[in-house]
Amino acid sequence: MEFSLTEEQRLLQDSVSRFLQAECPLARVREAAESGSTHVDNVWSGLTDLGIHGIVIPEEQGGVGLSLLEACLVAEALGNCVVPVPFVGSSVMAPIAILAAGTDAQKERFLPRIAAGQVVFGVGVTEQIGRRESEGISLQGSRLSGKAMFVLDGVDADQLIVADSSGALHIIDADARGVTTGKLKTIDRTRAVAEVLLNDVEAEVLPGSVGNRGPLESTIDAGRLILAADCLGASQNMLDQSVAYAKERRQFNRVIGSFQAVKHMCADMAAELEPCRALMWYSAHVYTAIPDEARLMACHAKAHLAEVGQQIARTSTEVHGGMGFTDLLGLHYWFKRIGFDRQLLGAPELVREEAARIQGWV
Amino acid sequence: MDLEYSEEYQAFRQEVVRFIADHRHLAPGNVARRPGEDVGISWQKLLIEHGYAARTVPAEYGGFGAEPDILKSHIIAEEFARAKVRPGHSGDNRLVPTLLELGTEAQKKQFIPPTIRGEMSWCQGYSEPGSGSDLASLGTRAEVDGDDFVINGQKIWTSGAKTADMMFCLVRTEPDAPKHQGISYLLFPMDTPGIDVRPLLQMTGDAHFNEVFFTDVRVPTSSIVGKRGEGWFVANATLKHERGGLGDPHAAEARFHEIVELMQHETVDGMRLMDHAVYRDRLLKLQARMLSMKFNGMRVLTHSSRGEEAGLPRWIVKLMGCELNHQMAAMAIDLLGELGILYDASPYLRDGGIWQHRYMLDLGLIIGGGTAQIQKNMIGERALGLPKEPKVEGA
Numbered sequence: 001m002e003f004s005l006t007e008e009q010r011l012l013q014d015s016v017s018r019f020l021q022a023e024c025p026l027a028r029v030r031e032a033a034e035s036g037s038t039h040v041d042n043v044w045s046g047l048t049d050l051g052i053h054g055i056v057i058p059e060e061q062g063g064v065g066l067s068l069l070e071a072c073l074v075a076e077a078l079g080n081c082v083v084p085v086p087f088v089g090s091s092v093m094a095p096i097a098i099l100a101a102g103t104d105a106q107k108e109r110f111l112p113r114i115a116a117g118q119v120v121f122g123v124g125v126t127e128q129i130g131r132r133e134s135e136g137i138s139l140q141g142s143r144l145s146g147k148a149m150f151v152l153d154g155v156d157a158d159q160l161i162v163a164d165s166s167g168a169l170h171i172i173d174a175d176a177r178g179v180t181t182g183k184l185k186t187i188d189r190t191r192a193v194a195e196v197l198l199n200d201v202e203a204e205v206l207p208g209s210v211g212n213r214g215p216l217e218s219t220i221d222a223g224r225l226i227l228a229a230d231c232l233g234a235s236q237n238m239l240d241q242s243v244a245y246a247k248e249r250r251q252f253n254r255v256i257g258s259f260q261a262v263k264h265m266c267a268d269m270a271a272e273l274e275p276c277r278a279l280m281w282y283s284a285h286v287y288t289a290i291p292d293e294a295r296l297m298a299c300h301a302k303a304h305l306a307e308v309g310q311q312i313a314r315t316s317t318e319v320h321g322g323m324g325f326t327d328l329l330g331l332h333y334w335f336k337r338i339g340f341d342r343q344l345l346g347a348p349e350l351v352r353e354e355a356a357r358i359q360g361w362v
Numbered sequence: 363m364d365l366e367y368s369e370e371y372q373a374f375r376q377e378v379v380r381f382i383a384d385h386r387h388l389a390p391g392n393v394a395r396r397p398g399e400d401v402g403i404s405w406q407k408l409l410i411e412h413g414y415a416a417r418t419v420p421a422e423y424g425g426f427g428a429e430p431d432i433l434k435s436h437i438i439a440e441e442f443a444r445a446k447v448r449p450g451h452s453g454d455n456r457l458v459p460t461l462l463e464l465g466t467e468a469q470k471k472q473f474i475p476p477t478i479r480g481e482m483s484w485c486q487g488y489s490e491p492g493s494g495s496d497l498a499s500l501g502t503r504a505e506v507d508g509d510d511f512v513i514n515g516q517k518i519w520t521s522g523a524k525t526a527d528m529m530f531c532l533v534r535t536e537p538d539a540p541k542h543q544g545i546s547y548l549l550f551p552m553d554t555p556g557i558d559v560r561p562l563l564q565m566t567g568d569a570h571f572n573e574v575f576f577t578d579v580r581v582p583t584s585s586i587v588g589k590r591g592e593g594w595f596v597a598n599a600t601l602k603h604e605r606g607g608l609g610d611p612h613a614a615e616a617r618f619h620e621i622v623e624l625m626q627h628e629t630v631d632g633m634r635l636m637d638h639a640v641y642r643d644r645l646l647k648l649q650a651r652m653l654s655m656k657f658n659g660m661r662v663l664t665h666s667s668r669g670e671e672a673g674l675p676r677w678i679v680k681l682m683g684c685e686l687n688h689q690m691a692a693m694a695i696d697l698l699g700e701l702g703i704l705y706d707a708s709p710y711l712r713d714g715g716i717w718q719h720r721y722m723l724d725l726g727l728i729i730g731g732g733t734a735q736i737q738k739n740m741i742g743e744r745a746l747g748l749p750k751e752p753k754v755e756g757a
């Protein structure tokens with residue numbers, strides 16, 4: 001047994017982290033957020049050079065052919081630096097859907113362009129997880145109508161993948177006749193989610209998803225793992241910032257980290273977060289290695305990180321006192337990113353219900 | 363135990379209920395909305411005239427002039443909350459009681475009437491960059507020069523400083539005295555030359571907070587409340603009043619009912635959220651907490667109406683009340699799922715985005731007005747009699 005990352009995996013994560021720390025410091029995140037952009041050009045092109053958009057795409061289609069574990073390590077690095085760039089939908093869920101259910105021709109057509117950073121995909125599966133504001137999308141022949149809410153990376157996307165009400169997946173051109181895309185403003189200004197209205201839109205089905213929910217499910221599972229990993233990275237950053245602040249900030253003539261109350265806040269965060277890393281590695285590993293466990297572990301990773309992340313977001317803010325509540329340190333970018341990761345692709349209670357069903361308990 | 367109010371109070375309650383029914387069309391907004399909005403001046407005037415605001419402030423200072431009767435004040439608060447009609451305010455619940463207790467006659471006459479009418483607003487200039495929890499270490503200096511204090515230094519996190527007319531402020535006047543004995547409490551207009559207010563953005567996206575810089579700001583020595591060097595004790599009177607306000611069980615109860623309503627009409631996959639056992643269970647846990655805090659409030663009230671110190675039941679109000687509010691906002695966001703992260707006038711926004719706003723603001727209130735950790739220190743030391751943490755040299 002060797003429960004650890006490989007040397008290559010560690011190097012990958014290090015190089016992505018180093019790149020992001022250099023190219024996407026908080027100042028750049030702010031700049032992007034304030035200008036309403038969720039796509040920082042130099043970050044996008046740098047990630048392309050590192051092969052990140054093709055991380056789960058096989059080498060034959062221009063990718064680097066790694067597994068979801070590597071994709072999660074990247075997501076963790078992105079969350080750690082609250083990077084405003086499409087990833088979960090465009091670079092992970094879309095290629096996974098195409099790989100799982102597309103024809104060879106579709107793979108040839110789309111995957112190399114995704115890997116090369118030439119195309120951004122939005123992914124809309126919210127109605128297959130929980131319908132709230134839309135009855136979903138209906139299929140008539142090869143044409144789609146309806147509304148997809150919270151389409152991940154859906155703002156300024158070139159192509160969209162949406163699930164119809166049977167769970168079959170379809171590719172559409174974002175600028176096809178009958179498509180209207182609207183940006184949804186959320187607390188997290190580093191992420192782009194859209195609502196997409198479809199009015200009798202010509203679509204191209206991913207045939208492997210017709211009458212088979214497998215591709216949809218593995219797309220959602222992958223998305224959940226990526227959001228969990230993002231939350232892990234963001235939470236780690238908030239913990240690190242808290243520890244650094246607690247060592248530096250003085251009150252009552254001593255650093256606040258010398259108060260047991262503050263020390264315990266930091267220790268609690270660390271104690272909750274550290275096991276999440278192992279949970280994350282295991283869950284991402286079994287996604288490809290032990291498919292029978294994949295769905296359950298994706299649910300657990302998603303819901304558990306949502307809880308731990310929420311606690312850390314709050315505690316870290318508290319450690320920073322009034323400073324944490326202001327915009328000065330930018331701590332809220334992480335706070336809100338964690339809030340976003342929690343609700344998308346299933347809020348924790350709903351995801352845990354699903355985990356019970358997956359285990360046949362209900 | 364006797365839960366019935368005596369006839370006098372029942373009659374009083376009827377009066378309040380009738381007043382609200384007859385006048386609610388004149389009330390601005392809705393109490394369930396964003397906190398901190400301006401209460402209309404005419405509404406406030408009407409409430410003072412009828413004794414539903416500034417009730418116990420003596421008539422000579424513009425109040426209604428009733429004998430303090432905590433039960434009546436409580437009934438008023440309860441009925442306004444129940445009716446979801448915006449209640450009156452007492453001007454500034456930190457400053458006015460402090461002035462009544464410790465101000466000079468001239469100060470009371472000058473400041474209380476416009477303040478309770480809502481025509482003069484105040485900000486609290488206490489915290490400094492290096493002095494938050496350790497407020498008594500504050501370093502903003504005020505030196506006497508002839509008939510003036512000359513103030514130099516900086517405040518931070520001053521809520522409302524941009525719009526306030528006046529500041530009540532802590533400054534160091536006796537630099538050589540022990541830190542708690544060298545502080546004075548001053549009142550001055552925010553348009554005094556040399557005051558520079560710079561807004562600070564908060565995590566909510568609002569800029570209610572400010573940094574306030576003082577450069578050779580001259581205010582007359584008559585601006586002082588209490589004596590030189592007594593500012594810490596004056597301020598503690600204020601903090602006492604502020605703490606009472608944070609964690610108010612009425613607000614929690616109103617919020618709880620909003621969540622019940624939300625669960626009754628929001629659906630996921632066509633199923634009402636109220637029909638989801640897990641959400642219902644979470645709601646019920648919060649209900650039990652909310653009710654405990656409500657009854658705890660009644661217990662505190664009974665003590666206060668007898669002129670007794672409530673002790674532990676009172677010490678926990680800020681800590682537990684603010685936490686409960688935060689937890690309720692967190693739950694509402696979870697209930698709304700993806701819709702719960704919408705913000706900033708987005709389409710599909712629920713309740714104007716109030717839940718995210720509260721979720722963040724409540725965290726601010728867990729920190730502001732004495733952090734949760736400081737509250738726990740006080741519960742441990744003052745209510746439970748645990749020994750104080752050993753002091754570090756110079757603190």
Ligand SMILES: Cc1cc2nc3c(=O)[nH]c(=O)nc-3n(C[C@H](O)[C@H](O)[C@H](O)COP(=O)(O)OP(=O)(O)OC[C@H]3O[C@@H](n4cnc5c(N)ncnc54)[C@H](O)[C@@H]3O)c2cc1C
Pocket residue numbers: 249250251252256259260261262318319320321322323325485486487488489490491492493494495496518519520521522726727729730731732733734735736739
């Ligand atoms: C929403 C909001 C509104 C505010 N409005 C005003 C205002 O109008 N006027 C004003 O003057 N101030 C205002 N403040 C400031 C507020 O009073 C301070 O933020 C608060 O007292 C904490 O001080 P600090 O921010 O310096 O944090 P610090 O004191 O630096 O605290 C940092 C961390 O250390 C912990 N800590 C510090 N000392 C101890 C100890 N002895 N034991 C255990 N833990 C400790 C704290 O709990 C916290 O977790 C406001 C703050 C907020 C958040």
